[in-house]
Structures are given as structure tokens and as C-alpha cells.
Amino acid sequence: MKTFFRLLSFMFLAAAVGVGVLDSIRSVSTYSVDMVSARDAWVQFFPLSLAMAESAIAHYIHPEAWRLVEIGLSVVPAFAVLLGLSLLFWMAGYRRPRALGRFSA
Missing domain, CATH: 1.10.287 (Helix Hairpins)
Structure with a gap:
């Protein structure tokens, strides 16, 4: 392991x-400083898993929780x-x- x-x-x-x-x-x-955000990289390589994560977070936690996760992923390189x-x-x-x-x- x-x-x-x-x-x-x-x-x-x-x-x-x-x-x-x-x-x-x-x-x-x-x-200029140009960095790919974590959300953009996730969308580019695994678009279906992003939709699955969005639906899982909205279902199990709260629909507004995904917005916070999405904002966090958009800020971080x-x-x-x-x-x-x-x-x-x-x-x-x-x-x-x-x-x-x-x-x-």
C-alpha cells in the first residue's frame, strides 16, 4: 500500500x-499572470465527474453548498x-x- x-x-x-x-x-x-483554476482543469479533464459531484453535494449537503465549493475551486490554481x-x-x-x-x- x-x-x-x-x-x-x-x-x-x-x-x-x-x-x-x-x-x-x-x-x-x-x-500577464495567467493560471488555470482548479475548476477549469476539472471541467477540461473530467466534465462528468464535476456534474456528479455537484448533484451529490446538492443532494446530501445543501443546494447552496455547491456554490461555495465552486467559488473555492475557481479561486485556487x-x-x-x-x-x-x-x-x-x-x-x-x-x-x-x-x-x-x-x-x-
């Missing part, structure tokens, strides 16, 4: 670097969300080294 979490963390890290590179290229070409997910999965797969190495009981 540790290996799976580390692999997932690496994949999110690679995606964050890729999105960051694309954001920087777009920012240089437009002469996609690379920051991917970096956060990478950190969470790295922490899930992390195991402290043993004090005496492989000779400890």
Missing part, C-alpha cells in the same frame, strides 16, 4: 509540474491543488526509518 501511495504522489507531482509549466508558458506569452494532493499521498505512504536500521527488532 505504501508503494501505491508513493506512486500516486509522484503522478500528482508530475501533473502539478506540467500544469505549472503550461501556466508559466501562457503567462509569458500573454505578458490547479497546480496548488495537485501539489496538495501529492503531499497528502506522500504523507500517507511515508514510513519513518527505524532507529537502528534493519537490525532493530
